[in-house]
Amino acid sequence: MxxxxxxxxxxxxxxxxxxxxxxxxxxxxxxxxxxxxxxxxxxxxxxxxxxxxxxxxxxxxxxxxxxxxxxxxxxxxxxxxxxxxxxxxxxxxxxxxxxxxxxxxxxxxxxxxxxxxxxxxxxxxxxxxxxxxxxxxxxxxxxxxxxxxxxxxxxxxxxxxxxxxxxxxxxxxxxxxxxxxxxxxxINPEQLTSATIGHQYYVCEQRNKLDTLRRLVHVMKPKSGIVFVNATSDIQDVVSKLQHIGLSVMGLSGDAGKGERAQVMQAFREGKFQLLLATDVAARGLDIEGITHIFHLDLPVNNEYYLHRVGRTGRMGRKGMAVSIVSPKEVWIVEKIAKQLHITIQHKEMFGGKIVEPGEARHEYKAKPSAANSKSTPVSKQKANSASIAGAAPKPVGDKQKPIASKAQQAATPRKKSNKEIERERKNKGAPKWLKAKREEKQ
CATH class of the missing domain: 3.40.50.300 (P-loop containing nucleotide triphosphate hydrolases)
Structure with a gap:
């Protein structure tokens, strides 16, 4: 070795x-x-x-x-x-x-x-x-x-x-x-984090952080990950909310008993659930095989905590990913951490079930209708589309259509009477006026 x-x-x-x-x-x-x-x-x-x-x-x-x-x-x-x-x-x-x-x-x-x-x-x-x-x-x-x-x-x-x-x-x-x-x-004091760890951050409103985590887990599909929060009192509440939205997660709280903490850690090592929710103190120094992702639901309080958090992944040369979920007001903290630790924390977004560069989602959204409009559409098809929108079934181009008569021509052309109308006129012929009126009221 x-x-x-x-x-x-x-x-x-x-x-x-x-x-x-x-x-x-x-x-x-x-x-x-x-x-x-x-x-x-x-x-x-x-x-x-x-x-x-x-x-x-x-x-x-x-x-x-x-x-x-x-x-x-x-x-x-x-x-x-x-x-x-x-x-x-x-x-x-x-x-x-x-x-x-x-x-x-x-x-x-x-x-x-x-x-x-x-x-x-x-x-x-x-x-x-x-x-x-x-x-x-x-x-x-x-x-x-x-x-x-x-x-x-x-x-x-x-x-x-x-x-x-x-x-x-x-x-x-x-x-x-x-x-x-x-x-x-x-050892490499200027390189404080492993070179095999990628760093990203995603911006959303504070109230949407849990749902953003859910979407990130769905897109990234981490084999095993740790989600960090700052307050021990938040552990069980956040665990319940994350479980409610369908995530496989358990919490590691410093307030829990020795037996409970040991059971949670053993189950996590055995892969019985996907995400471990923990505070910095609870997860300090943990060396667990196969952790692929670190999620900062709350940003760390200082640079040292960031280093120790992300150090749970990318161990002994393996690849890892550290993901920060931040509100617009917290972006400057991410930028400060990146500057002081001499690392690059990339800004990313999610669109259509994929991770994209910032602005790429908006660009694609605007490009789709303009791309469709850029194609020339025959006038006959435009008329057919107009008929569809109005509720009329468009006829295929090229079909022979009978000329449509004008309203004056339609009024001048006598309408063919139905059998029912002919029979009604026969009965009324020669009948007294009061009987004709009574029959018309019934109709």
Missing amino acids: TPTNIQAEAIPAVLAGKDVVAQSQTGTGKTLAYLLPMLQAIDPTSKHLQALVLVPTRELGMQILQVIDSLTKEIPAEQRVRSQALIGGAALSRQVEKLKEHPHIAVGTPGRIVELLGMRKITVHYVSTLAIDEVDQVLALGSASDVDRILKGMQRDRQLLYFSATVTDDVYQSAQQRMQDPVEVA
């Missing part, structure tokens, strides 16, 4: 025991870049906790744990590295019970790790390496003090690793405060 660029540059530095600040686009293999050397340094014969990975969300933590399991499952039990999730929101008692198995590496959220330290259920005295995945998000969530509490209990010569797709000023400031001569690894 050929290592990716981030793996080729970061792994030697981590193996050398250096503190590392690593930045690379999402989907380039950052997880293995720190996990492989961390696992190699662990002594499986020891019963002590020797390595920690901090994450901002439960989903990312469970994902990393699955990677560890896949890397160690073929190793004999007595030589295997034991791992455990220590995630906030999960049952604390169960995690405490499982700690009796003496894990060598733990993957957890900063708050839960600190909670267990306070309960004296774990110790980080033997932890030599601490990796923080999606470090910019961990710091943004206000966990810097928890990180300091964990670092304080570790060995003095410990190793600290920062990994993320975006390295903000806060990350650099944290590195200066907490690291010693850190090695900086930046």
